[in-house]
Amino acid sequence: MTERPLRLLLDFDHQAQRDRSQPPAFLHRRDRKFALLCREQGVVPDAARWLSHLQRLSGPEAAPTPAEQTLSSWRRITGGFAAAGAITGILTMSGLLFYEGGQRINITVLLAFVLLHLALALATTVQAMAGWQPWRRLLRRVGKTAGEGAFRQLQPLLMARAAHLGGLCFALTGLATLLTLVVIQDLAFGWSTTLDTAATGYHRLIRAIAAPWAWLWPAAVPDLALVEATRFFRAGEGNGIQPGLWGQWWPFVTMLWSAWVVLPRLLLWLLMSRQLQRRARDLLTSHPAMHALRYRMETATLETGNAHNDAHDLPDTRTRSNLLPLPDSDVLLCWAGAGEPELPDALRAGKGLVVRAGGRSSLAGDEEALRAIEAQLNGRADAIILLVRSWEPPTGELEDLLESARRIWPDGTSVALVPLAADAHREPAPHQIQPWLRFAEKIGGDFLRVSLPPMSEPSPYAGKDRAL
Template identity: 60%
Template sequence: MSDSPLRLLLDFDDRFQRDRDQSAAFLHRRDRRFALDCEQQGKTPDVARWLTFMDRLSGPGGRSDTSRRDLKRWRSVNTGFAIAGSVLGILTMTGLLFYDGGQRINITVILGFVALQLLLALATTLQPLFGGQPWAWLLRRLGRPPTTSALTRLQPFLMARAAHIGGAGFAATGLLTLLAMIVVQDLAFGWSTTLDTAAPSYHSLIRQVATPWAWLWPSAVPSMDLVEATRFFRASAEVGGTDPQQWGQWWPFVVMLWVTWVLFPRVVLLALSQGLLRRRARRLLAGHPGMQALLYRMETPALDTGSAHNDADDLPDIRTRSAPDRLPDTNLLICWAGTGDSPLPAALEDPGTRIFKAGGRATLAEDEEVIHEVARALEQTREPAVVLVSRSWEPPTGELQDFLLEAREHWPRNTRIALLPLAPNPLQRPADGPLQTWLRFAERLPGGQASVVLPALEAPEIHPTGSTLP
């Protein structure tokens, strides 16, 4: 198994999602057994060894291909950017070096284009640090949205790396095209500008640009005589007394200009983007909600009560230690998985209520947008609270738990999240069984992140033990 931080994160997140169907006791015994085996072998238990252990434990066919498919999608995206950048580099350099024998190839235009490429490379490197995703529209058109919350957080860095791969392909094919055209054509370079720029000023600019390679290739730094002799004016059709060979003496400068300020920065920034991606993946893996639970299970001995009571005729205990709470006073309402398509209780139909829709048919990008919009609204309230409305007969899913965990990272710490499971008839109280399922879901959320609430309805009150009080 690859020890790439990105691959480890995706594999761990996939295993974490699949382990939700297992009992806590089984997970504890399994992971504690792994820790004891590592201790016996003198090895330090880590994520890579744990995933290898899980693959061996699951046997053939027990490993999910979700992470492999995600990585394959991004490899295809990187390949597409590389091909597009390479083709564009050939076409662009061909256009820059177009020469019909009458007009000169303007060095000033090439300088401006190189400066533009350098700015684009720097912007591509900085955009993931601020959460920018300039290529998100392309991924949506390709129908490749992120499949996990971990991949969603990594998407800006993955997009930056893909853009740098395309930029590196652009710079490499542009250089090859430049060298090929220098060999097969007699190119004539010169310089011209509409501004009143004297040759000494232009030569000073050229020397500053050529500083990085002046010690390595002195002949690639144009002299003052060459700069004075190769200036041309658009309105002048005559070359004048300039030696024709001087028009071609700019090519070493153009080659080194492209290598130093286009190709080399792209390669360096591509390596930097790869490093930022790996660093971000390591941080997400270390802060993954399943990581602390895994470490706890590995470090804590598993206890067996020795109870031999395994009567299959006994019904499961659905009692909980909590009871539904009162509806908080807030105007922020999230309708989960299409709940808002049906009528809502009168207590929620306030004219000032802001209703958001998430889950169900909504994409991960739309869910994330809802989280950010609610976060901006919560910053303006003294007692932040959000009501999430769902259907009581539909049990809570892992998707909802991921949504709440993601929301907790962006909402204020003291935000109260109220889960409101509605009955088929919103004017009635939900049945005891579905309601207890939602209560147990709220109890399992780490840190008391959410509580189950009910609107003020005329119905019998549910006791914390699950019994109905008159």
């Protein structure tokens, strides 16, 4: 059975533990951007795609992940159970069918052993469903602790699956040993019991046990004559014993082992594997980090620009007048509808390239806008004018765009951020400029500076220092 749901749960739980050390704002921007990317591609943002996205961002890992180490340990445990079961099956069947010509192989002993094996298989299944861990000492001996997080709840099912696989290997090698001994030896079967049991009662028991395969192989259901003829006693062989009938029990023994030992183990192993997958999916769905991830993906990010959240800190006033003159640039980038429906004449004149990004534009459109500016620069470092709406606060999407631009554009390129007022012929109010000044300081003063648009009317900032 596939281990994909279990591996997905382990990888997600490990990533959730790593995210505990990250700032909430960073996690929100990262996961919100992933959700927007999935929406653009028309796919559902699930845990598997989220983990693949993070793996592409972080690159391949040289060392095995914790999920791979855990699954590798459990594969060794399961392999040990399978090998032990296979060897034990050969030895057990050889002991049950041991025959040296002086006695017969008692069918009653075989029935009792099959009943014991079936009871152990059912007990293993019940303890796994109830969540018991009788294997805890064994896990400590092999150096496997109870684990952490959601994985701890899966250990009873994992141990039950390993035990059933060992039992299945035991049953298969026992069946192979039985068929081999039937071919190479002349086995003599019979039945006997200390209790005063009549042949007719024993025959009814045999027919009830053989009911599952009576329609498939009638020869594997002993008749009353065979039961009466093969009973033996401790002190003698009895009357009317025919040695030629002693070997006619082998079809019944073969089907007995196949139907009541091999088949139950196979079904229980498949049941534990399916139950393990279902339980892993349920734990992933109800994982606390999954609820937080869904909230971050469904909630838009909003960057206020406030660098302090402590009531005892004073407001940061160092960037109140860090306004630079508007540079001479022929490239204009309009963010989220800034400059619509029409750009001011003072900004539109002399521009060789005007592109738009953000707002209704897709992520692919934003990437094309950055590439178009890169082609316009043609390897030279220059200033880019970025128009924004002054009354809208800076967002995480704009920060992501500037980070991408810094990687794509030539080194030394700078950005002059120009906040436009609702009335394009007036400068924005001072309280609307302050968030953009703090935003520019956060991004980096060597890359992003704030400028005011050129005005033909007198400016309320006249006489104030606009440079650092």
